[in-house]
Amino acid sequence: MATSPNTESSFNRRNFVKLVGGTSALAALSSTNLNAALFAGPSPSSAAETAVTEFYKSLSDAQKSKICFGFNNKLRDRISANWMITDIEIGSDFYTKSQRKMIDQVVRGLTSEDGYSRLQKQMEDDNGGLEQYSVAVFGTPGEKEFEFELTGRHLTLRADGNSVEKAAFGGPIVYGHGEEEDVKKNLYYDQTKQTNEVFKSLDADQAARALVAKKPSETAVQIQGDNAAFPGIAVSDLKDDQQQLVLQSLKVLLAPYREEDRAEVMQIVAESGGVEKLHMAFYQEGDLESDKVWDIWRVEGPAFVWHFRGAPHVHAYINIGHRKHA
Known part of the structure; x- marks a missing residue:
């Protein structure tokens, strides 16, 4: 599995500042605490990925047969503004209450506080809430390369612990909102x-x-x-x-x-x-x-x-x- 470097050996801070346009670039992004996280990136132990591993381990063999796939399955590469990666809604009886909570924890881990609140409203407005969306797991979280994917109306989110090297967000993502009146x-x-x-x-x-x-x-x-x-x-x-x-x-x-x-x-x-x-x-x-x-x-x-x-x-x-x- 590819992991992000946590030292400056291959790409140091001086080069980063130079390439993004000097100290002004860092100042423009100061609220992201960029210096602290610049070389870390997501990892298998990040909050979202930890929740993915917990979710994966909680799945029964019957559940895994429906929503888990090999890491290189072509389904992982598809992108769309409106599709279900599996035909099982999060709010269905297929998942336990505890598992639905784990999925929510993944979403929380992937977003900022404002982003999470905004996403909750978008999902509610566009499709009745997170319960109407679907998830899939590729690979083996906690052991090998993996990716968790959440899809539905106007949304694709991913958590991969940096399994996909040099691909932000684990690959292409989608967001949207159906408001048209104003x-x-x-x-x-x-x-x-x-x-x-x-x-x-x-x-x-x-x-x-x-x-x-x-x-x-x-x-x-x-x-x-x-x-x-x-x-x-x-x-x-x-x-x-x-x-x-x-x-x-x-x-x-x-x-x-x-x-x-x-x-x-x-x-x-x-x-x-x-x-x-x-x-x-x-x-x-x-x-x-x-x-x-x-x-x-x-x-x-x-x-x-x-x-x-x-x-x-x-x-x-x-x-x-x-x-x-x-």
């Missing part, structure tokens, strides 16, 4: 507001490069590598104050997730050339209320894709570092 009431409208602060800061020439007419497929989040041509404007072409707005946007995007995953994301960004290698694109298609607050946008770089579709409601697909998905 875009400002969507649980993730704050992300659109923040990214649009970047757009508002652009001069006419920069805005012309950042604005794209037609949106790409929301599931087109394959990692492209160093030689790809990315849509929108390069962060390297922005002024220092504009780059600070990009960093603030990354902070807002990452805020719902646990500290270990936030740190791993930024380490992957750093190792793939830094924040300056990212591009930001805003799409004219899907401009709700025709207010030029762009509801569909994308942040992309050599090892980073964050695609946000806010029209008619939110579907967001994230893939950072993971080079394979179905």
Whole structure:
């Protein structure tokens, strides 16, 4: 199993600061306590993964036959904004009350306090709560490489203890919210507001490069590598104050997730050339209320894709570092 280094031997703090744009980058993410977790990342002993192992050990052979798979099963690579990875709902009699509590503990371990609260409301609004979602376990938690996956309407979450090397979140994840009556009431409208602060800061020439007419497929989040041509404007072409707005946007995007995953994301960004290698694109298609607050946008770089579709409601697909998905 691949594990994150806990020393600075292969990737030291000085290089990290340099690649993400100097001390200002760390300052922009200071609330994540990035220094403490930078080289740790998630591990088999992280809170979510500990709960996964406890959950796995509690399963009977009959339960394992329905929701457990080999680590390399192709089901683990699928991504969608609305699917059940198994046909057994968490709230069904298939699981004990104790097991349902363990699943909730996994979700708590994967999220920040705000992220957990936001996720609870999203699941309740969109599908009646966590009980209506499904889970699967790949591999052998506590012994070998493994991954826990939670799926359902507008959600895919993973916990893998860093079994998937250099893949933040254990692979592609999905979030969303079905609110359509008032875009400002969507649980993730704050992300659109923040990214649009970047757009508002652009001069006419920069805005012309950042604005794209037609949106790409929301599931087109394959990692492209160093030689790809990315849509929108390069962060390297922005002024220092504009780059600070990009960093603030990354902070807002990452805020719902646990500290270990936030740190791993930024380490992957750093190792793939830094924040300056990212591009930001805003799409004219899907401009709700025709207010030029762009509801569909994308942040992309050599090892980073964050695609946000806010029209008619939110579907967001994230893939950072993971080079394979179905």
